[in-house]
Amino acid sequence: MSWRGAEKVTGQAQGRGWEGAVLRLLRAKDYVFTVTDAQDVTPEYRRVRFTDGGMLAATGVHPTMWVRLWFDNAGKPHQRAYTLVEPDPEAGTFALEFALHEGRASNWARAAGPGDTVEATVQGTGFEHPEPAPSHVFAVADPASLPALNSLLTALAPVPATIWFEGGLEGLPFRAAAHHDVRQVPRRDNGRHLTEEVKSALPELLKDSPRPYVWIACDTATTRALSAHVRKELSVPRQRVNALGYWRAG
Known part of the structure; x- marks a missing residue:
């Protein structure tokens, strides 16, 4: 990144409200990404490629x-997190891959084309391989x-997995690979159907897994409900559970 580009990012970061202020205190790093290509994978899923600005x-x-x-969202800062692909x-x-819905980030992705830029911050991301290695994911x-699921399965490639x-x-x-059991669940009742499907099947599955690793990443309410159930009701140790809400249901 050129000095002029860095100056621009720092100036913009100062106008990002309390979120930007907290990230600066945590020594977050700012970059500018430039779009090189964009394609619709499906009508509701779009992949955008970037140069990374030195990140x-x-x-x-x-x-x-x-x-x-x-x-920018009507003059206010609006941030969303995305997992790197390839x-x-x-x-x-x-x-980056965007599941398209109504919202500022999706609208930006729909219109993105070569030469467009977007500002980004790197802070808080990290990954620790579960130890001991999981017997089942x-x-x-x-x-x-x-994208995060794909990255996780690649990192733990030899491990069998059950995926809702x-x-x-x-x-x-x-x-997905041959040793992955993929269970598609339609979205119903704001995620409650998914919650019940997992709660119904998981206790029996855990009996055959001495070293489970549970990874939950869906809408915030569903993620909270399932992570609390896994930790409190099923007694899976906290260090064997990774849960992060990816979006909020309207």
Whole structure:
């Protein structure tokens, strides 16, 4: 990144409200990404490719790595987090995949084309391989968290997995393997149907897994309900559970 580009990002960061102020205190790093290509994977799923503004050379890459993108929303800062897809530190490129719905980030992605830029912050992302290594992965995901799910399954490639996926998978770039049991669940009742499906099946499945690893990444309410159930009712140790809400249901 040129000095002039860095100056621009710092100036913009100062107008990001309390979120930007907190990130600055945490020594977050700011970058400008430039769009090189965009394509519709499905009518509701879009992949956008970027040059990284020097980010990957400075930060390195790890599984499920994500960045915060900043958008203007009627004059107010609006940030959303996205997982890197196919990051290439040598080339300084990566892609982001957007599950499209109503919202500022999706609207930006729909219109994005070569030469467009977006400001980004890197802070808070990290990944620790579960130790001891899991005997089985239990994952709950949806289109919004699909890039992170793919990255997780790649990082834990030899481990068998049971995956509850809310919504359709047709046409989506899901990297499932033969040792992955994928259970598609339609979205009903604001995620309550998914919650009940997981609660019904998981106790019996856990009996055959001495070292489970539970990964939950769907809408915030569903994620909270399932993570609390797994920890409190099923007594899975906290360090064996990774849960992050990816979006809020309207």
